[in-house]
Amino acid sequence: MTVLILGGTSEAVALDQHLAEQAPDIRAIISLAGHTADPRPLNLPVRSGGFGGIDGLRRYLVEEGIIAVIDATHPFAAIMPFHAQAACKAEGVPLLAIRRKAWTPMPGDRWTSVLDMEAAVAALGEEPRRVFLTVGRLELPHFADSPRHRYLVRVIEPIGDRLPLHDVTVLQQRGPFLVDEEEALMRSEGVEILVTKNSGGDATAAKLIAARRLGLPVIMVERPPKPDVETVDHIDQVLPWLVAQGLFVTERGV
Ligand SMILES: NC(=O)c1ccc[n+]([C@@H]2O[C@H](COP(=O)([O-])OP(=O)(O)OC[C@H]3O[C@@H](n4cnc5c(N)ncnc54)[C@H](OP(=O)(O)O)[C@@H]3O)[C@@H](O)[C@H]2O)c1
Numbered sequence: 001m002t003v004l005i006l007g008g009t010s011e012a013v014a015l016d017q018h019l020a021e022q023a024p025d026i027r028a029i030i031s032l033a034g035h036t037a038d039p040r041p042l043n044l045p046v047r048s049g050g051f052g053g054i055d056g057l058r059r060y061l062v063e064e065g066i067i068a069v070i071d072a073t074h075p076f077a078a079i080m081p082f083h084a085q086a087a088c089k090a091e092g093v094p095l096l097a098i099r100r101k102a103w104t105p106m107p108g109d110r111w112t113s114v115l116d117m118e119a120a121v122a123a124l125g126e127e128p129r130r131v132f133l134t135v136g137r138l139e140l141p142h143f144a145d146s147p148r149h150r151y152l153v154r155v156i157e158p159i160g161d162r163l164p165l166h167d168v169t170v171l172q173q174r175g176p177f178l179v180d181e182e183e184a185l186m187r188s189e190g191v192e193i194l195v196t197k198n199s200g201g202d203a204t205a206a207k208l209i210a211a212r213r214l215g216l217p218v219i220m221v222e223r224p225p226k227p228d229v230e231t232v233d234h235i236d237q238v239l240p241w242l243v244a245q246g247l248f249v250t251e252r253g254v
Pocket of ligand 1: 009
């Protein structure tokens, strides 16, 4: 009788804290893909690593007695949300996705929206530029195809040899970031263009405001398609959903 939370995001971390405070009796487990060497500490128990495709996840749901799945994977996780949908449907397990809202351009923004990283590389153009890359370390190899640019790269974990170019500056930092500091960074580093994924959320939105203030162009990589499942945009909506499913009773007996 356990709730499975597919994690990897700040929503999963916030949900972990929320459940510890609001529903300490709930039995839940957080699943991480295992890409992060040093994941943040969590209150709930954690399992790590892939399930072995849809069939592996189906087996896991049955063997662990999973009564509901919360998909709190990253907006750019392209496979796991579909596996969750298929496995939950096959085993009759209720599924709820938490999807934070995407960023949308405001007056003064100079965004070019593209569908994937290859298109982002192409959109940088022929002219050498100082490029601020905030796309995650796993996406960096795409930019090795465009060595004429000078890259400022911000990542959470070391990039290893993922961008083996001559002119690369690496900042290893985790958000949230402040607008004034983002603006100062872009000024001091001579940034001419920003490349980012449309992750949404507040923690890393400051760079977009800073780019707007500086009149800088932004290449915005839009999100991959997601399955059509029941969705909320905030962790506060998870407990009411569990209650509505009849899977959890609050202290007030609701
Ligand atoms: N892609 C990004 O831009 C990005 C950015 C920040 C964080 N993340 C986080 O990193 C993780 C993996 O991202 P991804 O892009 O590799 O996802 P993905 O492409 O959707 O998933 C690839 C495979 O990784 C395994 N996997 C993914 N999430 C898992 C989870 N929460 N628990 C157990 N296995 C999981 C699954 O393996 P099996 O098929 O073997 O089950 C899945 O088929 C996710 O938790 C995501 O939230 C991704």
